[in-house]
Amino acid sequence: IYFYVTVRPLWVRLQGENHPLSADNTYELDCEAVGARPPPMMNWWKGSIPLRNTRETTSPDGNTTTSTVTFVPTMEDSGKILTCRATTPLIDDTTLEDGWKLNIHHVPIVSLELGSNLNASSIREGIDVYFECNIKSNPWVYKVSWRHNGMTLFNNASVGTIVSNQSLVLQSVSRARAGLYTCVGSNQEGDGESNPVYLDVKFAPVCKPGQQKVHGVARQETVRIQCELEANPQEGIHFTWKFNNTAEIIDIAASYFTTDRARSTTSYTPMTELDYGTLLCWGRNDLGVQKAPCVFHIIPAGKPDGLQNCTILNQTAESLHVECTDGFDGGLPQEFVMEVYDAMTQNLVTNVTSRVPAFTISGLESGIGFDISLYAANSKGRSDSVPLHAYTSKAAEKRTGWSDKPQPPEKCTITHQTVSSLRVGCYTPPEVLHHNHPDDVPTTYVLQVFDAETRHLVASATSQMAGMLEITDLPATYRDLVLSVRTVTAHATSDAVSIYTV
Incomplete structure (x- = not known):
């Protein structure tokens, strides 16, 4: 049972x-x-x-x-x-x-908004702007960070950036602060980034950097002068042109120039010696009148100035690479020439012409010394030559360990900066220095400064000490710069270490 x-x-x-x-x-x-x-x-x-x-x-x-x-x-x-x-x-x-x-943990949910009393369409230079970062998070965030165009912002009261946890304040905002802003909340689950908020900063016209400021022109020859402005808004800009030859200032009638948004173009023909001087260009929009005019110098055309800061950045058993900084172009389009001569016979080996002052030649014979001549030329003539001496390494040297590509310097930082100068300090560990550059192989550190927008070489300097690279003649017309630091030996050049600065 x-x-x-x-x-x-x-x-x-x-x-x-x-x-x-x-x-x-x-x-x-x-x-x-x-x-x-x-x-x-x-x-x-x-x-x-x-x-x-x-x-x-x-x-x-x-x-x-x-x-x-x-x-x-x-x-x-x-x-x-x-x-x-x-x-x-x-x-x-x-x-x-x-x-x-x-109890469900999750990546922070983050939203960003402009301060409630601000009108996003009417923010102008000089006012204070603030953002609020709203966060939903479990567990609560241990860090809130802020980004401008993808770059992390840090609290810096000296430049008017106040970071206070979930708030960001930009004091006396400038046009350089325009762009996309986000905030990021971080907890143990990960990072949550907010929606981007575009900060549109309105400002009165200013001269666009990088314009040709000197124009060389012969008598009875016509030159087109283009004046470009940066402004927000760009619609409805009213332009004013004047000519100044120290004896008098003459208004240029509107019929002698054309306007296209933030650009105005005038044609100018000097007839006598008194017609050489400066052309001045102003703009006006809804935010006000341009404070300082754009200045264009009209001079008799001449030959260009010589090249500066010419540096051999790489020399191998069969090639050479040289870069320079260009000088005044004489008011006319210029090109750059490098001539390479055999140091023993003085026979011309090769020449290179370039639109930029940077030259690379290959196919050279190894173990040979060369005399190099570098100059600029335009339709009025050529500049004085800059001499350099270089040599190609012997072919056998390519197989020895000490001729390998050197290591770049480390921990490069800007230690001092003004409008016209900057100083960079780097560090090279002793063991790296000895391994890559024995005592009998000289080592040089090269600092190059480029315009961040055009990648045009602005200035350069060399030093035997990685901790002391200094440039004292920076042009004031450039704002955003990219610095490049390399280690150079007689046989090779390292990769570049880049530093961005504003």
């Missing part, structure tokens, strides 16, 4: 500890019911919503039933109750359950 006894569960328990769960991750959670006969019905609930992705197993003795749920929590599940229930259908009121209050 067999007796079937129906017994309700003794207990129901969720297995493990109720730890925080990460949103959007997949988890398998177990619930155990003990003592029921026959095996109970097991089900899972998230709040009032049943969960379907479950499976059950029963121990060989039939005493323990384990239910497993596969669960992907979301951020909205935090605070809800996850419940496991076991029921014996043949017995009334036999349901037992166990539950956990869910």
Whole structure:
């Protein structure tokens, strides 16, 4: 005789500890019911919503039933109750359950907005601007950072940048502060970046940097002078032109120039010596009149000035690379020439012509000395030559360890900067210095300064000490600069270390 006894569960328990769960991750959670006969019905609930992705197993003795749920929590599940229930259908009121209050961790949800009392369409130079970073995060963020056009901003009261946790204040905002801003909240789950907010800064016209300021022109020859401005808004700019030859200032009638948004062009023909001088260009928009005019010097055309800061940046067994800084172009388009002569015979080996003062030649014979002549030329003539001496290494030297490509300097930082000068200090570890440059191989460190927008070489300097690279004649017309530092030996040049500055 067999007796079937129906017994309700003794207990129901969720297995493990109720730890925080990460949103959007997949988890398998177990619930155990003990003592029921026959095996109970097991089900899972998230709040009032049943969960379907479950499976059950029963121990060989039939005493323990384990239910497993596969669960992907979301951020909205935090605070809800996850419940496991076991029921014996043949017995009334036999349901037992166990539950956990869910604590769901997630990457910060971040939104950014402009200060509530600011009108995004009427922000002009000189006013204070602030942003508010709104964050929803579990766990709470341990850091809030700010970015301008993808670059991290730091608290710097001296330039009017005030970072205060979830607020960013830009004091006396300038046009350079325009662009996309975001804030980033960071917690143990990751980094959450906000929506971008574009800061549109309105400003009165200013001269666009990088324009040709000196024009060489012969008498009775016509030259087109183009005046380009930066302004916001650019629509409706009213231009004014004047001519100044020290004896008098003459207004130029509007019929003698054309206007296209932020650009105005005039044609000018000097007829006598008194027609040489300066052309002045102003603009006016809704924000006001340009404070300082754009100045264009009209001079008799002449030959260009000589090249400056010419440096051999790389010389191998068969090639040479030389870069210079150009001088005044004589008011006319110029080109640059490098002539290479055999140092022994003075025979011309090769010459190179370039639109920029940078030259590379290859296919040279190894182990030979060369005299190099560099100059600029335009339609009025050529400048004085700049001499250099170089040599190609012997072919066998390419296989020796000490002629390998040197390591670039490390930890390069700007230690001093003014409008017209800057100083850069780098560090080269002694073991790297000895390995790459033995005592009998001279080492030079080369600093080059480029305009960040055009990549035009502005200035350069060399030093035997990595910790002291200095330039004292920076042109004031450039704002954003890129600095490049290299290690140069007689046999090779290192990769460049770049530093950005404003």
